[in-house]
Amino acid sequence: MVEKKLAGISLLYYPALILIAAMIQGFFRYSWRININGFSRKAEADLRERVFSHLQKLPLSYFQHHKTGDLMSRLTIDIQAVRELLGFGSLASVDAMITIVFSLACMIAIDPWLTLWSMLAMPMITITVRFFGRHIFRWSHSVQEQLSDISAYVQENLAGMRVVQVYAQEDNQIAGFRKISSDCMRKNMWLATLWGIFWPLMRVVSGIAATIVLWLGGRQVLQGTMSLGEFVAFNGYLGMLTWPLMAIGYVVNQYQRGTAALSRIGEVLDAEPSPRYNGAAAGEFNLLAGRTIDFRDLTFSYGPGNGPALKNITLEIPAGTVCAIVGETGSGKSTLVNLLLRLYEPADKTIFIDGIDINRLPAPALTEAIGYVSQDIFLFSGTIRDNILFGMNTADMAAIEKASSMAQLLPAVQEFTGKFETIIGERGVRLSGGQKQRTALARAIIKNPPILVLDDAFSSVDAETEEKILTQLRQFMAGRTTLLISHRIATVRDADIIVYLRHGEIIERGRHQELLARRGAYYELYRRQQLVRQVENLDRLDGPL
Ligand SMILES: Nc1ncnc2c1ncn2[C@@H]1O[C@H](COP(=O)(O)OP(=O)(O)O)[C@@H](O)[C@H]1O
Ligand SMILES: [Mg+2]
Secondary structure, three states, X not given: OHHHHHHHHHHHHHHHHHHHHHHHHHHHHHHHHHHHHHHHHHHHHHHHHHHHHHHHOOOHHHHHHOOHHHHHHHHXXXXXXXXXXXXXXXXXXXXXXXXXXXXXHHHHHHOHHHHHHHXXXXXXXXXXXHHHHHHHHHHHHHHHHHHHHHHHXXXXXXXXXXXXXXXXXXXXXXXXXXXXXXXXXXXXXHHHHHHHHHHHHHHHHHHHHHHHHHHHHHHHHHHOOOOHHHHHHHHHHHHHHHHHHHHHHHHHHHHHHHHHHHHHHHHHHHOOOOHHHOOOOHHHOOHHHOOOEEEEEEEEEOOOOOOEEEEEEEEEEOOOOEEEEEEOOOOOHHHHHHHHOOOOOOOOOOEEEOOEEHXXXXXXXXXXXXXXXXXXXXXOOOEHHHHHHOOOOOOOHHHHHHHHHHOOOHHHHHHOOOHHHOEOOHHHOOOOHHHHXXXXXXXXXXXXXXXXXXXXXXXXXXXXXXXXXXXXXXXHHOOOEEEEEOOOHHHHOOOOEEEEEEOOEEEEEEOHHHHHHHOOHHHHHHHHHHHHHHHHHHHHHHOOO
């Protein structure tokens, strides 16, 4: 009777212990999860913002040598891997350690020898997870890459649909798509196979340990050297060990992945920011009063492998004047502007604004002084208004309208139903090339800068509209220093000085009439454009007849 009672107590005793252990574990798991996960999410956001901010200040040459897709994966996938290591990784390690120590202690307390025997098979769990985990990760990564290839392919195909249809390339496109799509399927199948082997294998491995315990422990129970309660409890503790042992294998994989990701992120963070962000505090220079631009014996090449894009450029642009630059494509016109804006780094003491070496100027002072319309316009998705203001938060509607009207953008805007609030789509796809250029011009005008740089800003605008813009712009340019790059004689003929660039060198300079009189390169350009215009006029006369 008494014995029966005792057996009843011990039968309840061990399961109760397991229940309590599970409850304690549950409570701690909850609080760790809240703390560590919260911490890792914060760390992830911090790191992501740090990398992004750092990217903003890297020199343009950096982006020529690093693929966009690669940088994007560092900002997303790599940072995610670091977060998983910090979050789940550290959580699981702590969790696993405590569970292992606790379970093992309890198991040893019940029966050290049985513990030893059952532990023979358990490390296999860690090894299996580690082996499969590595392969599964590799293949899911490759599936992920394949998926982004698919979306890139579809995106390009949709964007180029007009060309595809006109050149009857539909079938080729379909064949190309089928190839990457079936690649993706193959990888997914292989991934499914790996998972398919993994889970049953895990069961087998943990089953081996269970079998050993069942066999040895069962015998002891039959022999009476172990109570049924102890036996059940032992099995319970053994079951609690499966997950932490899996976690160890998983965490080791994650550790390798996380540290590799961290070093890739570190590479980005270690890259030197562009020197334009060094220099004195912005307040020290007031370029808004400054206007004279001075190039002194400027020679520049884009890199050790490239020849010089500019050679011995010496050019002074006095305050308030218009300097025009003409020349064939590739002659170095845009390079001159890139250097003036310090998008690339000129040598010291080669470019001066109001006598100050621009390498000594902090970037904000420089960019504030210069209104710039680039050759290839980039607009951000958003409204026309956002794109004109682009970060300026002071301008009122009247100023926006004035700038747009000066850029001859207003008539186009007024035709849109949304007016200035019209969403222009990704990269401004809903605007024509000329409208984009005029939006960019309005963006430069509204800044009211003392220096205006127009790099082929009218290339997509028809000659008539360009004439209108120039007429309006002349008032605006009065009192400002303007660098005007164009391939049209009509655009540059009124400039105070015209410079002809060829292969990075100034080969002619002077006013329109002087250059014509020289009968050199400028004159040749003029004559060619005259001829074209005459032919166009003839066409126009012939047309209606
Ligand atoms: N980012 C760059 N990296 C390397 N070479 C460049 C780069 N930009 C321009 N170049 C080269 O420099 C020369 C001048 O180019 P650029 O200034 O753009 O000419 P332009 O504006 O007169 O058409 C060209 O030979 C061009 O190939
Ligand atoms: Mg150019």
